[in-house]
Amino acid sequence: MKLFKISPVVFLVLALAACGGYGSSKKKSSEGTETTIGGVMTKSHGTKDVSGETGKVEIDMYDNYFEPTVLKGKPGQKVTLELKNEGKVTHNLTISGQSIDKDVTSGQQADVDVTFPQSGTLAFDCKYHKSTGMVGALEASSY
Numbered sequence: 001m002k003l004f005k006i007s008p009v010v011f012l013v014l015a016l017a018a019c020g021g022y023g024s025s026k027k028k029s030s031e032g033t034e035t036t037i038g039g040v041m042t043k044s045h046g047t048k049d050v051s052g053e054t055g056k057v058e059i060d061m062y063d064n065y066f067e068p069t070v071l072k073g074k075p076g077q078k079v080t081l082e083l084k085n086e087g088k089v090t091h092n093l094t095i096s097g098q099s100i101d102k103d104v105t106s107g108q109q110a111d112v113d114v115t116f117p118q119s120g121t122l123a124f125d126c127k128y129h130k131s132t133g134m135v136g137a138l139e140a141s142s143y
């Protein structure tokens with residue numbers, strides 16, 4: 001009968017330990033690091049290598065950041081970004097050099113075709129929340 005009393009406690013401890021493990025393994029390595037994109041200081045919400053991607057590449061929009069924040073691709077690579085607004089307000093993706101200025105209202109999604117730069121990084125931003133750090137970048141891989 002003693003064993004019966006102990007086992008629920010043991011179960012609870014194991015469950016808590018499992019929760020902690022799940023949370024930390026899900027976190028991306030570059031997440032939370034401060035970075036400056038296009039002269040705007042922001043907190044990174046991840047970097048994703050899409051150089052092997054042939055389909056659509058998803059970027060989630062939150063209040064107020066892009067996830068992932070930085071996409072890495074081949075120089076000159078063309079990709080279709082699937083913008084998903086998971087936030088409560090309207091967000092936007094602007095790349096001035098590529099005539100891209102796309103609004104996405106809350107809960108909606110939109111596709112935009114973008115081209116990676118030949119070298120270095122190309123900044124993009126949400127024109128409504130750029131001042132609060134809602135920026136991201138397309139980064140050309142150097143190999």
Ligand SMILES: [Cu+2]
Nearest residue numbers: 091092126129
């Ligand atoms: Cu925004």
